[in-house]
Amino acid sequence: MSILIFTETENGKFKKSAFELASYGRAIADPLGVELMAVCFNIQDTSPLESYGVDRLIQISDPSLENFTAHQYAANMAEIAQTHDAKLVILSSSANAKYLAPLLAVSLSAGYASNVVGLPESIEPLRVKRSCFTNKAFNLSTLDNKVNIIGLSNNSYPVSENPKEMVVEQKKAILSETSFKVEKVEKASGQVSIADADIVVSGGRGLKGPENWHLIEDLASTLGAATACSKPVSDMGWRPHSEHVGQTGKPVASNLYIAIGVSGAIQHLAGINSSKVKVVINNDPEAPFFKAADYGVVGDAFEVVPELIKKLKAFKYNE
Amino acid sequence: MKILVCVSHVPDTTSKINFVDDDTAFDKNGVQFIINPNDEFGLTRAIWFQQKQGAEVTVITVGDPSCEPTLRKCLAIGADRAFRIDLSPTDGFQVAQQLSAHCKDENYDLIIAGRESIDYNGAMVPGMLSALLGYSFLTNCMALEIEGRSVKASREIDGGIESVSCDLPLVVGAQKGLVEEKDLIIPNMRGIMQARQKSLTVVPAVDSSIQSSISKFEKPAPKGAVKMVDANQIDQLIDLLHNEAKVI
Ligand SMILES: Cc1cc2nc3c(=O)[nH]c(=O)nc-3n(C[C@H](O)[C@H](O)[C@H](O)COP(=O)(O)OP(=O)(O)OC[C@H]3O[C@@H](n4cnc5c(N)ncnc54)[C@H](O)[C@@H]3O)c2cc1C
Ligand SMILES: Nc1ncnc2c1ncn2[C@@H]1O[C@H](COP(=O)(O)O)[C@@H](O)[C@H]1O
Numbered sequence: 001m002s003i004l005i006f007t008e009t010e011n012g013k014f015k016k017s018a019f020e021l022a023s024y025g026r027a028i029a030d031p032l033g034v035e036l037m038a039v040c041f042n043i044q045d046t047s048p049l050e051s052y053g054v055d056r057l058i059q060i061s062d063p064s065l066e067n068f069t070a071h072q073y074a075a076n077m078a079e080i081a082q083t084h085d086a087k088l089v090i091l092s093s094s095a096n097a098k099y100l101a102p103l104l105a106v107s108l109s110a111g112y113a114s115n116v117v118g119l120p121e122s123i124e125p126l127r128v129k130r131s132c133f134t135n136k137a138f139n140l141s142t143l144d145n146k147v148n149i150i151g152l153s154n155n156s157y158p159v160s161e162n163p164k165e166m167v168v169e170q171k172k173a174i175l176s177e178t179s180f181k182v183e184k185v186e187k188a189s190g191q192v193s194i195a196d197a198d199i200v201v202s203g204g205r206g207l208k209g210p211e212n213w214h215l216i217e218d219l220a221s222t223l224g225a226a227t228a229c230s231k232p233v234s235d236m237g238w239r240p241h242s243e244h245v246g247q248t249g250k251p252v253a254s255n256l257y258i259a260i261g262v263s264g265a266i267q268h269l270a271g272i273n274s275s276k277v278k279v280v281i282n283n284d285p286e287a288p289f290f291k292a293a294d295y296g297v298v299g300d301a302f303e304v305v306p307e308l309i310k311k312l313k314a315f316k317y318n319e
Numbered sequence: 320m321k322i323l324v325c326v327s328h329v330p331d332t333t334s335k336i337n338f339v340d341d342d343t344a345f346d347k348n349g350v351q352f353i354i355n356p357n358d359e360f361g362l363t364r365a366i367w368f369q370q371k372q373g374a375e376v377t378v379i380t381v382g383d384p385s386c387e388p389t390l391r392k393c394l395a396i397g398a399d400r401a402f403r404i405d406l407s408p409t410d411g412f413q414v415a416q417q418l419s420a421h422c423k424d425e426n427y428d429l430i431i432a433g434r435e436s437i438d439y440n441g442a443m444v445p446g447m448l449s450a451l452l453g454y455s456f457l458t459n460c461m462a463l464e465i466e467g468r469s470v471k472a473s474r475e476i477d478g479g480i481e482s483v484s485c486d487l488p489l490v491v492g493a494q495k496g497l498v499e500e501k502d503l504i505i506p507n508m509r510g511i512m513q514a515r516q517k518s519l520t521v522v523p524a525v526d527s528s529i530q531s532s533i534s535k536f537e538k539p540a541p542k543g544a545v546k547m548v549d550a551n552q553i554d555q556l557i558d559l560l561h562n563e564a565k566v567i
Contacts, residue, residue, distance in 0.1 A: 067481075070446075070456065095477050098435075099458050102446025105412070111530035112412075114442055127534070134437050136336040140535040179486040180455050183471075186480050193478030199566070223567065241461070241496050242475060247332050247437055248356045248495060256566040267332045273539065277564045279556070280545075290545050295559055299550030307553050312567075315557050 002035040004086035009043050017092035019052045024157040025090050026053030041065050053162035062173035067182040068096050074103035089149045101151050111143035114151035134247045135273040155253045197226035199256040204230040206261020210238035215305045222312050230262050246271035261301045264289025320374040322365045325432035327355040328386040338536040354389055357433025361493030363503055366397040375399050381417045383407045394514035395506030406524035411443030416527040419451035434458050434492040449490035458492030
């Protein structure tokens with residue numbers, strides 16, 4: 001019996017979520033006394049994972065799996081899960097993980113709970129807390145199946161070091177015939193994606209127009225943050241769709257969310273609720289967002305943001 | 320081309336979320352229900368296939384009779400026919416099994432569902448349905464073109480866009496971008512009148528299993544009061560974020 005995690009990579013390196021999943025998996029494996037296994041695809045240096053408590057890593061290297069393809073990855077994961085009698089498979093909440101998980105669930109006849117926000121409340125039967133109603137609520141779900149899959153929300157479990165002797169095993173990929181082909185991947189290089197970011201800086205209609213977005217971008221680059229926006233901002237084409245956050249856009253689960261010139265409509269809040277610390281900068285003291293904020297500044301974005309950037313640069317310099 | 324659009328009947332985005340029966344059930348009192356926004360993007364794209372490429376568009380929901388106004392709205396938007404599978408589902412897998420049983424009889428070329436529902440947020444149904452039917456699957460779909468049996472599509476990935484190609488049959492998880500907000504079709508009087516003549520068939524549920532059940536709901540803990548920082552003392556904000564919140 002074992003617990004299996006799917007570790008994701010970006011540019012040939014483990015993503016932070018891989019370490020989160022390993023730490024989380026370790027915390028479940030220990031009291032059960034079972035092996036914690038990980039699967040990774042096309043990665044050269046596997047050693048960073050050793051620090052987080054993985055007992056055995058199955059490494060699959062195949063140029064035809066260079067691009068993520070959900071059904072091929074799912075088939076490989078399923079085979080490994082079956083061979084090693086995995087009772088619990090743990091994935092992140094990235095776009096790829098959410099694409100893969102339902103396919104894996106069907107091939108393993110497993111139960112699947114997405115958006116899980118912490119350690120299980122019980123293991124037999126598996127009971128987990130997951131967010132629902134787009135972060136406006138949680139539900140306690142029971143999954144009473146031979147195999148279960150957890151999709152862990154990003155930033156919901158702290159990374160903790162726990163070095164182990166990690167066995168690395170190479171495995172040949174299984175590849176199935178398919179008409180499905182990834183033709184092209186376009187990624188903005190050097191930018192932090194909203195899903196992976198620890199800090200997100202978001203701009204709303206209060207910024208008046210796309211020509212003012214350098215304020216958001218400068219603040220974000222000072223903090224190493226991702227940029228985001230409210231729905232009307234992307235609807236008007238000031239910013240790309242991919243930056244739209246909220247109930248009908250991307251969810252944000254960062255450690256820090258800074259909202260500038262965003263009013264704080266219920267649909268916006270729903271998507272960013274699970275961010276830990278929220279800072280609101282708005283010139284209207286009555287803006288609803290202040291009620292949902294941890295820290296607030298009433299002021300004109302065009303004055304406050306440049307000042308904040310200047311002070312942050314000085315702060316970073318002094319550190 | 321035969322298209323099926325799977326619609327989920329969900330609380331309006333402005334709804335206050337409350338629970339009843341000792342926090343075991345959603346409180347529907349005073350709540351408006353709408354077509355799940357991701358499904359509405361998908362439905363609109365399907366109607367364009369109908370208008371430009373002569374596709375036939377069917378909508379389906381798994382739910383109790385209270386979902387019927389949502390199906391009628393889909394018919395008013397332009398869908399040709401509707402099905403309701405008569406079951407209040409317990410989990411996404413159960414929905415997928417019900418839909419798959421219906422699809423096996425109908426042989427749809429293209430099945431469009433939402434990337435995720437805004438109530439359950441499972442992001443489960445379309446992927447599970449594709450696996451049960453053995454169809455290709457792509458989710459977070461933001462562009463979709465079909466010529467004959469060949470599909471060209473793009474999907475949003477973390478930090479970018481990916482272009483893919485495959486053959487029909489296909490299940491798609493739709494999202495914004497597949498069509499734009501401004502393209503959504505608001506039913507007019509004629510559409511609403513026509514919808515009354517279109518067929519809405521209620522079919523009994525098939526045997527299905529469930530893999531998860533919800534024992535309790537809970538709302539996030541109330542937040543502490545906001546700390547206000549004077550706009551002329553931005554240093555104080557940096558200090559709080561560094562020393563108190565420890566996020567920078
Ligand atoms: C079905 C549906 C789904 C939706 N989904 C989403 C969603 O997912 N995400 C989302 O964001 N919205 C969503 N919305 C829209 C939402 O209701 C709001 O309309 C939207 O969030 C408002 O965007 P905003 O805050 O940028 O603009 P506004 O509401 O116009 O607010 C602008 C804010 O900027 C402030 N401001 C103005 N000038 C300045 C200045 N110089 N300095 C500082 N502050 C200034 C103003 O005081 C105001 O608070 C949805 C709506 C519907 C109906
Ligand atoms: N009860 C249902 N009936 C029909 N389709 C559904 C139902 N529930 C979910 N779906 C479809 O599956 C998508 C994803 O839902 P979910 O897996 O709940 O996030 C929705 O956007 C719908 O297209």
